[in-house]
Structure formats: structure tokens, C-alpha cells
Amino acid sequence: MARRIQLALGTGLSAGQGPAMDWPGGEGMLAVSAASWSSGTVRLQQMGPDGNWYTLQNEKTITPISITANGTANFMAPAGKVSLLVAGASGVSGWAVGIPSNVAG
Secondary structure (H helix, E strand, C coil): CCCCCEEEEEEEECCEECCCEEECCEEEEEEEECCECCCCEEEEEEECCCCCEEECEECCCCCECEECCCEEEEEEECCEEEEEEEECCECEEEEEEECCCCCCC
């Protein structure tokens, strides 16, 4: 059975940048839930070489990941720091789960 990483990106987050976590690189699934969305958004971001945060794109649609209701999004990202950017929502919890390249495992 293939091992996959699971990062807790935050629990009970409100407006602002969540804690930075080390993503090992590769394909992943972002899962997000919030106690209250109030027209808010949650974006998955990765720190660039310049130290700034950049919103990752959905791997299939090539649109920025911006979640507005409890749900998931697939992404592909190189190794580096990832974080959630929360705007307008509260009680946000999020996880990044690695998708193994060995589909059979």
C-alpha cells in the first residue's frame, strides 16, 4: 500500500494567512470545511522563492483554487511551504492529502 502525506493546514482559522506547512511536492487534494462561509473564500497558497504567497491552481481546470463552500480541489505543486488564505469565512479547517503516483496502491 502506498503511503500518502496528510497535512493539517489549520483548525478554527479566521481571516488571514494560516500556518505554513511543508508540502513534499506532487499531486494532492485539498479538503476544506468552515463553520460559517458568509460569502467568504479559502485559497490554497504556496510560498514562492521570493518569500511571497501565490495562489495554487486547480490541476484539472487551471483556475485559481478559491473554495466558497465545504469541499475539495485537486492540485499539483512542487515541494515547499503551503498555507490557507482565509477571507470572510470563520471556523475554517483544512487538509492537504497527497495522491500517490502509484495508482494501484
